[in-house]
Structure formats: C-alpha cells, structure tokens
Amino acid sequence: MNLIALKSPSFRLYFMGSMSAVNGLWILRILIGWLAWELTNSASFVGWIAALSLLPSLFIGPFFGVMVDRASIKLAAFCTNASIILCVCTLLAIQIADILTPTLLSICTLAIGIVTAGHHPVRMSLGPRLVGREHVGSVVALAALNFNTARMISPAIGGIIIDLFGITAALAITILFYLPSLIVVPFLRPRDREKITKKEAFSTAFTNGLKYISQRIELKLVLAMTALMSASIRSTTEILPVVADGIFNSGATGLGQLGSAVGAGALLSAIVKALGPVQTDHTLKGSPLIIAAIGITTVFIFGNSENWPLTLFTAAILGFCSTYLGVAMQSAMQSDLPDGFRGRVMSIWTVTTMGATAIGSLAVGAITELLQLPMATFLLSFVCFIALIALRFQVSQSQKL
Template identity: 45%
Template sequence: MLIAGGAFRDRQFRLFFGGVFFAVQAIWIQRVTLGWLAWERTGSARVVGLVAALSLLPTLFAGPFFGVLADRVDIRRASLVTNGLMAVVLAGLAMVAGQVGALGLGAAALAIGVISAAHHPVRMSLGPRLVSGDMVQHVVSATALNFNIARLVAPVFAGWIIATSGGGTALWIAAICYVPMLAVLPVLQPRALAPRAPSPFLRDLREGIAHAWTTPLIRQALLITLVFATVARGALEVLPVLADGGFGRGAAGLGFLTGAAGAGALASAVMKAAGVGAVGARIPMAVWAAAITGQGAVVAMGLAPSWPLALLATALAGFCSTWCGVSLQSAIQTDLPDGLRGRVMSLWVVVGFGTVAIGSLGIGVLADGFGISTALAIAGALGAAAMGGVAMGVRSRANRPM
C-alpha cells in the first residue's frame, strides 16, 4: 500500500487533493505553452530562457516576504486569492495569444512569477495544516505524486493542443483548471496557528532564516536544492530549444520531451510514495547519488546523438529531480512547527524554484552563443562540480570538533 494512502483517509485532504490535481495540470500546461510561444515568435533560445526566468525570478526575491505573510494571514483566503489571480492572468493572456510578442510574453511571465512567489508558501503551508502531524510526510508524498502525474500527462496534452488548436486554446484550458480548486477552498478548515504576540515583519523574517540555517538537516537540504535546481531544473526549462532547435521536432516534440521528464519524475514519485528512501535525521546517500546523477543527465541531454537518447537522458533528469525534491522537502516539512512553515518553506521555494530562473537564463544565453548541446554539457559539468563542493563542505562540518 502506498504510504501516501494514509493522508487520503482524511476527507479534508481528499477535497484539497482533488482541487490541486487540476491546478497542477494548469501549471504544466502554462509552462509548456509560454515556452513554446516564446520560441515560436522569436526563434531565440535567449528569449525562451528569459521568459522562463521571468516566471521564476520573483520567487527568488519576494518569496521570503510572502513566507512571512503566509504565517500571518488566513491561509485559506490567501489560497483563494493566489489561485484566482493565476486563472485571471492566464485567461487574459489567452485572449491575446495570437498577437502577443516577446514583450507581452515577458510581462505575462513576470505576472505569473509574482503570483507564484506568493502561492508556493501558501500551498506548502495549507496541505500539512489539513492533517495531523504524523501525516505530513504522507501529504508531501501524495502531492509530489500528483505533481509528477501532471508532469507526465499535461505537457504531452499541451503539445497536442498547441499543434492542433494553438497556444490560446491551451492557455484557456489552463485557466479553467483552476476552477475546481477555487470551488473546494471555501469548505476547507485548516488547523489554526497558535496565538502569538505581534512582532515586526523583519524580525519574523530573520526568525525563519535563523531556524533554517541553525537546523543542520534543513541547511543541508537547502544547499543541495540550491545547486540541483539551478542546473538540472534550469535545463528542464529550456526544453523548447532542445526539442526544436536541437532536433527539429516542433511543438509535438516539446510535449514528448517534457513528457519524458515527467515519466522519470513519476517513477520517482511512485517510489517515494511507497516509502522507498525515507529521510530520517540525516540526508541519505541515495539523495546525494541522485543529486550527482542529475547533473550527469544534463550533460547527456546536451551530448545525446539521437532523439531516443535525448528522451532517455531527460527522463533520468526528471527522475533525479523528483527524488531530490520529495526527499528534501520531506526532510524540511516533517518536524517543522506550523508557525514557521510559511517562512521556512518559502526559503525552500527560493532555492528550489527561484534559482531555476538563473539556471534557465544562463543556459539560454550559452545556447545562443554556443548551441544547446554545448550549453547543457557545460551546465551539467559545473553543476556536478558545485554539488561535490557542497558534499565536501557538509562532511567537513560533520568532522569538525564540537
């Protein structure tokens, strides 16, 4: 039986999961569509990377501030606002999808990025507060499984819709996918936070950062995520360039390439949901191995001599990405007090999503100058070296006399 099955015995979580199921489809449809429209309108890897970066950069800078707010506001109402705004932006972009250029796509991506910066700490706080503390790891596993099912199905579906009906139709479908979540949120009753005296905003922010840095398991999880997200996840954001610029496969090829990453991610998520490689008091070797292997997969994506091998390398990158992501988020979330959840998880979002903006933009710039193959190979090699440096730093700190 899947370990995630325990969370589904809770009616509130079942409702939450039903809404999130469709909302996550929207995330992947929107990602694929924005990336493809940027490539279709400009043919520039730099613009593809920039659009991806603009949808992620606000998280890098504003995420921690929204994390403080998530620990202060009504979490259910906050989720209504962020989901509703995302639907409105996608619907607005869908209306002008036939005429929008690079500037309009960049503006839409930036708006999505700002909303996402607020949405991620809200989403990561809401789910765990619907269940008892012993079910938090189950919630993380179940939501990761859902995320990666969508990662497998939605990109292929989006590629087909784009190829047959255009990007505008794909964006309308993404907007509609937020409706179920907006419908279930009013009936949810998340656990209330313990009362506490009002404190200055910056003091709350510092408290969250201090808790993350002084807790060894959280600090290590954040450092690993920082390197992995910048390179491996950054590479997965420029798949339009690899699909069409590298192999001439068009929108359908982008769907299959992104679907390959989703297939690897789904296999990893199923294993994690079944309890394989559970995280305890320290980061297990399987996570370190996946972190290094993921960088090698990025190199292989760039150097793959054929389409099937590119799909295989992308699937491996997706597998490693999810293995690291679920393991490290579980490590952080399991014993995290509700009153710190928004702030600490906003830091995880910064290094897990925000730094992807830097990686995708950097790979896009390299691809324009040297080609996508060379860009991915360089990025993967640098990522592997950085991950080795993190491992050495962790080992040195562990061996330091108390």
C-alpha cells in the same frame, strides 16, 4: 505506505482540486515555452521567459512567506488561485486580439511568476495543516505524485492541442483545469496554527525564519543541495523548446513529448517516494548524493545527444532525479517544522529552488546562444559536479559534529 494523508477528508478534497490545477499548470508551462520559442526562435529568450516565471519567488517569496504565517490560509489560497486564473484569462484575451509580442509575453509571464511566488508558501502551508503532524511526509509525497502524474500526461496533451486546435483553445482549456482548485477552498478545514502572542514586524519575522535555519546545520545542507539540483537538473528542463524544435525540428508535438518524458521519470520517482517509508529526518546520507551525481551526469548527455529516443530517455532520467531530490529535500525541510515558522521557512526553500533554477536557465540559454547547447551543458555539469563534491565533504564533516 506513504498514502496515509488521504484518510483525511479535508486533504482528499484539497487533493482532488489540486489534481485538476496541476494539469492546467503543465499545459500552461508548455504553452508559454512554445510561445517564447515561436515568437523569437531564440534560446536566450526561452531562458529569459523561464527565469521571469521563477525570479519573483527569489525576490518577493519571503514576503509572502511571512504573510502566510499571519493571514487566513484559506483566504490566501482563494486569492492566489483566483489570481492565477485572472492572469491566464488576460493572456487569452491578448491572444484572441492577436497582439501578442515578446514584451507582452514577458509581462504576462512575470505576472504569473509573481502570483506563483505567493501561491508556493500557501500550498506548502495548507496541505500539511490538513493532516496530523506525523503525516506531513505523506502530504509531500502525495503532492509530488499528483504533480508528476500531470507532468507526464499534460505536456503531451498540451502539445497536441496546440498543433491541432491552436494556442487559444489550449489557453481556454487551461482556465477550466484551474477552476476546481478555487471551488474546493471554502470547504477545507486546516488545523489552527500556534497562537502568536506578539505580532512581529515583517523584517523581524523574516529574520527569525532565517535564524531558525541558520541554527540548524542539517537545514543549511538541505538548502545547499536544493540550490545545486535546481541550478543543474531543473534548469536544464526549462529549455526544452530549444531542444525539441531548435535541434530536432519537432514542433509543439515534440516539445510535448519531451515534457512528458520528463514527467514520466518524475512520476516514477514520485511513486517510489509515495510507496516508500515516510521520511521523518533531515538526512542527506546515501541516495540523495547518488541521485544528484546521476542527474548532473545526465545533463551533459542530454545536451549532447543527437538521437531523439536517447534524448527522450535522458529527459526521463532528469525528471526522475529532479523529483526524487525535490521531494526528499522538501520533506527534510518540513520534518519537525513548527506551523508558526512553516510559511517563512518553506518560502526560503522556495526562494532557493526558484532562484537557482532561474539563474541556471538564464546561464544555459545565454551560453547556448553563444557556444551552442553541448558546450553549455558541459560547463554546467562540470561546475555542478565540483560543487557536489564540496557538498559531500560538508555532509561528512557535519556527521562528525
């Protein structure tokens, strides 16, 4: 079983706070995506908003990674959680004042993206430090289970709330969901990290994180797989408003259903990983390559479907593949990782994930605007399949070394 991390009282408390926050996260994602589409009816603007929420992790994520390796992890967790709540409160105030424009939505989304860029290395460092080192794989699997349970339930709930009660009510509910994750922070007891005998300059600390990865071929291959699955599978799930309302005219409720279909597949994948054996190595052999091939093929089918049940089914497959690969790659990065490098190395993993997803979302949105969604997903899946074949060759070569 992969649930052993729950034996830690501190992790259980953290897990409960996180359960509430991720429900708020998924309602917020549906809200922002729907607002982007409702304000402009533009696929490229939806892609732009998705990219704005992700690009800060690409540019400033490494800075936060270095800071997390130096700062009090509890203080960092409190600050990032409080900042997310402040950003949502600001968006709520703008909505109540009825002055929301594409520009203001872009600014708010960018602010949320910046805070999220800081929060990623915090949560990736905090969770593993609440359990023994041998149980880090369990932490990753449980985090994915938590994240994707909310991913299945909350988009549908968010869509219904938007349709029945409006954007303002949905934003207020989002804030309430985020509060418990802030309240539990003072009661957590993370493990002390290794003492740093010499304080490094930021550039030196970040460079040392890159060196740690560059000296390990298996970690470089994990990052390559992460970039590939993010640019193809994850980026496709960022343009759901274009599919839900632009193709099927199903409104916010349809968007919620589509998001929940992705979440259902993701939840199934998270359960498979949580109930399976704890991953303790960096391997890319076998199932990750097969799952990646299935996911990339599904991108093409999803973008060319004109049948709503088929679209929901393929969305679920995308969710399954994205989560399976995400958990596997994160576990591979975290395996045997020293606490003193955890923030930096995982921020680089996050940069890869978010950056590739942002670039993929921008590309799919722009190509959809010019050539329609079927051609956009065909080009994306074709290019990524070629890249997957090249990666498979590199994996084979590394195993001979």
